[in-house]
Amino acid sequence: MSSNRKVLLDISDLRVSVEGKQILNGLTLNVAAGEVHAIMGPNGSGKSTLANVLAGHPGYQVTAGSIRFEGTDLLSLAPEARARAGLFLGFQYPVEIPGVNNVYLLKAAVNAARKQRGLAEVDAFDFLTIVREKMKVMRMEDSFLSRGVNEGFSGGEKKRNEILQMLVLEPTLAILDETDSGLDIDALKIVAAGVNTLRSPQRACVLVTHYQRLLEYVVPDFVHVLVRGRIVHSGDRQLALELERRGYDWVAGEAA
Amino acid sequence: MSALATRIAEDFAAAASCAAEDPAQAHRRSALSLLQAQGLPGSREENWKYAGLRGLERLRFLPAPPSATATPDAALPAPVPGFTRYVFVDGRFAPALSATPAAGMFAPLSRAGAPLQGLPQGMDLRFALLNEAFATDGARLSITRAASPARLELIFLASAAAPSGGSYPRVQVTLEQSAALELIERHLSAAPVGSFVNSAAQVHLARGARCRHYRVQELSASTTVFDTLSATLDQDASYRVHLIALGAAAARSTLAVRLAGEGAAVALSAVLLGARQQLQDAFALFEHAAARTRSEQLFRGIAAARARVAFNGKVVVERGATGADSQQSLRGLLAGPEAEVDVRPQLEIYTDEVRCSHGATTGKLDEQMLFYLLSRGLERAVAQRLLKWAFLEDAVASIEVPELRRQCELSLAAALEDETLKELL
Numbered sequence: 001m002s003s004n005r006k007v008l009l010d011i012s013d014l015r016v017s018v019e020g021k022q023i024l025n026g027l028t029l030n031v032a033a034g035e036v037h038a039i040m041g042p043n044g045s046g047k048s049t050l051a052n053v054l055a056g057h058p059g060y061q062v063t064a065g066s067i068r069f070e071g072t073d074l075l076s077l078a079p080e081a082r083a084r085a086g087l088f089l090g091f092q093y094p095v096e097i098p099g100v101n102n103v104y105l106l107k108a109a110v111n112a113a114r115k116q117r118g119l120a121e122v123d124a125f126d127f128l129t130i131v132r133e134k135m136k137v138m139r140m141e142d143s144f145l146s147r148g149v150n151e152g153f154s155g156g157e158k159k160r161n162e163i164l165q166m167l168v169l170e171p172t173l174a175i176l177d178e179t180d181s182g183l184d185i186d187a188l189k190i191v192a193a194g195v196n197t198l199r200s201p202q203r204a205c206v207l208v209t210h211y212q213r214l215l216e217y218v219v220p221d222f223v224h225v226l227v228r229g230r231i232v233h234s235g236d237r238q239l240a241l242e243l244e245r246r247g248y249d250w251v252a253g254e255a256a
Numbered sequence: 257m258s259a260l261a262t263r264i265a266e267d268f269a270a271a272a273s274c275a276a277e278d279p280a281q282a283h284r285r286s287a288l289s290l291l292q293a294q295g296l297p298g299s300r301e302e303n304w305k306y307a308g309l310r311g312l313e314r315l316r317f318l319p320a321p322p323s324a325t326a327t328p329d330a331a332l333p334a335p336v337p338g339f340t341r342y343v344f345v346d347g348r349f350a351p352a353l354s355a356t357p358a359a360g361m362f363a364p365l366s367r368a369g370a371p372l373q374g375l376p377q378g379m380d381l382r383f384a385l386l387n388e389a390f391a392t393d394g395a396r397l398s399i400t401r402a403a404s405p406a407r408l409e410l411i412f413l414a415s416a417a418a419p420s421g422g423s424y425p426r427v428q429v430t431l432e433q434s435a436a437l438e439l440i441e442r443h444l445s446a447a448p449v450g451s452f453v454n455s456a457a458q459v460h461l462a463r464g465a466r467c468r469h470y471r472v473q474e475l476s477a478s479t480t481v482f483d484t485l486s487a488t489l490d491q492d493a494s495y496r497v498h499l500i501a502l503g504a505a506a507a508r509s510t511l512a513v514r515l516a517g518e519g520a521a522v523a524l525s526a527v528l529l530g531a532r533q534q535l536q537d538a539f540a541l542f543e544h545a546a547a548r549t550r551s552e553q554l555f556r557g558i559a560a561a562r563a564r565v566a567f568n569g570k571v572v573v574e575r576g577a578t579g580a581d582s583q584q585s586l587r588g589l590l591a592g593p594e595a596e597v598d599v600r601p602q603l604e605i606y607t608d609e610v611r612c613s614h615g616a617t618t619g620k621l622d623e624q625m626l627f628y629l630l631s632r633g634l635e636r637a638v639a640q641r642l643l644k645w646a647f648l649e650d651a652v653a654s655i656e657v658p659e660l661r662r663q664c665e666l667s668l669a670a671a672l673e674d675e676t677l678k679e680l681l
Contacts, residue, residue: 055631058623083633095628099646105632108642112633148646149628165632 005032008173008204009054014065016046016053016229023049025229026065031173034201038215038240039208041226042248047208048092050226051177054206055089056082069173083109084116086172090162090179092208097149102161105149106131106168113169134167137197139190156187163194174198175206180214192217212240225251260312261292267317268389287375287388294382303380306537306566306598308506311480315452319392320346320416320423327353327413331446336659339409339440346416346423346451348393353411361403365394365426376456376486380510380541384484387424387456394426397437399465405436412443414451414475425455431465431493440660442472443481443503450478450505457485461493463517468496470660474667475503477532483509491517491546498655499526499538500664502671506535513542515549515577523552527651529671530563530595537566544577544610555586556651558644558672559595570602573610580607584614589621589647591640641672 009031016024023046031037041047053060054067056079067074069087077085097105111121128145135144138160150158159179166174176195180188195205195218207214215223215237223240225233225248233239233251243251268288272281296312297304327345332353335341342362343353349364357363376384399406412425431437443453453475461467475481481504489495501507513522528536536559542551557565571582588597601614621643629639648668655661 057627078636079627079630080633080635080639083631089631091628091631095622095624097625097628097643097646099649100629100642104642105629105634108634108638109632112635116633169632 088171320421445476459487489520588618
């Protein structure tokens with residue numbers, strides 16, 4: 001890691017429990033601007049817990065440790081304040097909200113972030129033009145605009161919608177929780193193209209994934225292996241390939 | 257006789273002495289004696305336990321005297337394009353605020369010179385008897401096939417404060433064979449006073465007739481209102497009722513629809529919103545009395561603060577109503593720690609070969625949905641209102657008159673205390 005890294009996310013010795021059960025056991029990780037990190041690990045290792053805790057899901061108790069985002073104590077912020085500060089969570093299971101229009105949500109989200117920065121509300125016409133451009137990247141049909149949030153979407157459409165929201169919101173830090181799961185190869189390529197669109201020296205991305213398949217299209221700078229709530233191994237993308245070959249038992253055994 | 261029954265009898269005698277030449281006097285007396293025999297509903301009765309009956313103890317039942325001051329046009333909502341409007345103030349026809357009565361289509365009951373129609377039967381219709389006994393005027397709508405589709409709007413304004421008497425709106429709707437009517441019926445307050453309103457509506461749809469009936473209740477925050485609607489549907493008739501109740505301190509709406517002819521169909525979409533300490537109670541009774549009859553009930557109720565919202569949907573499939581189809585989707589939303597929502601589907605089936613489905617749920621805002629919206633940066637209060645709005649979406653979207661839908665959406669948004677949602681509309 002080069003010394004002139006600008007650290008965006010700094011997680012130190014994080015311990016988290018859910019309903020009294022300890023899930024994260026002293027997780028330490030830092031992510032700098034311009035970097036893409038992949039968090040891999042077997043089922044139940046705490047990957048999704050990490051993603052949800054970063055976004056501020058109320059179902060998780062942080063019992064120790066700290067998370068700083070651009071120097072701010074992230075844990076002191078409500079979920080909506082985290083989003084407005086530039087953090088985005090792409091959900092593993094995006095929820096359907098019938099009756100809340102997709103475009104309305106996008107617009108409300110953009111305006112909430114703009115308000116935070118003291119900017120005027122986005123012009124409705126310009127906004128639609130921007131959304132349509134991003135929809136092209138995600139190969140989404142126009143009818144999407146008039147539908148309810150994720151209402152009646154297939155699994156793949158929901159994941160594409162997550163990435164669309166990310167493209168419109170342009171977060172400083174995106175955390176994508178198993179965005180690749182359940183996607184066929186074509187949808188995976190579209191999602192990967194969306195993620196790559198947003199790569200820049202100012203932004204960072206954390207990909208939480210079970211398989212290394214997505215990493216062929218979004219090449220990470222770092223790969224971390226999470227086992228039983230701790231990062232037991234870090235490396236570059238070669239690590240992901242090695243995991244693919246040797247399975248998680250190999251690192252799990254090493255950690256024990 | 258209870259104190260309440262005594263007061264009703266006294267008020268009736270006082271009213272009768274004021275209108276000695278009333279041609280409907282005998283009919284009124286029959287209604288009163290039937291009511292006295294049956295007694296007013298009590299809160300121990302299954303279908304009345306959530307109704308705000310206690311409010312009755314403080315009331316006078318005399319019809320309010322004609323308003324001395326003219327009601328300004330400004331008390332009325334914006335016109336609904338395509339609809340002919342007739343206005344009543346405290347139950348009396350107000351020609352100055354109304355369109356010219358269209359011969360054969362609309363007539364004020366007082367001018368029609370005929371007594372009110374046959375007495376309502378059934379213990380759940382007792383407030384209609386109270387209306388029969390005291391009503392001073394009303395709207396008679398007779399729609400022929402030639403005049404179809406007719407589009408009429410009835411506005412009932414309450415202006416008198418309860419101590420000076422009650423308001424007894426009345427609507428009689430008759431559709432001839434294959435006639436069609438879109439009817440808007442609104443109950444509003446002309447002034448921010450607490451009134452007593454007891455309205456009654458009777459609907460008869462002849463064979464193949466179609467009626468869409470929008471009923472909007474936005475009375476002042478201290479008003480007590482009881483409302484009773486009974487409808488009979490002949491063969492292949494179709495009746496859609498939209499109930500939107502936002503106003504009053506205590507409101508009870510009773511609907512009894514009899515599917516008397518083969519293939520008749522009724523659909524109710526009810527939105528009840530309770531804030532503060534409001535009470536919103538609705539009871540719908542659908543009787544399938546013939547083969548292949550269909551009924552649908554959609555209920556969406558939100559109770560905030562210390563409000564109580566209740567919906568009791570009862571469907572009876574009588575012997576011989578083979579092939580009947582009934583669906584109920586009843587959903588309540590609790591939006592305050594001291595709020596209460598009571599949702600009750602009731603089904604009585606006395607024949608085989610029927611299709612009946614019902615779903616009834618009551619809960620708080622979905623935490624996963626809320627977190628999703630928060631994670632996109634929306635303020636918590638905005639996210640909550642958005643979800644309440646979404647909860648009502650099905651019911652609101654079914655209002656097919658654009659101007660009426662717009663007005664209802666504004667009222668609903670105001671009731672949800674929402675500024676941000678107005679841009680949606």
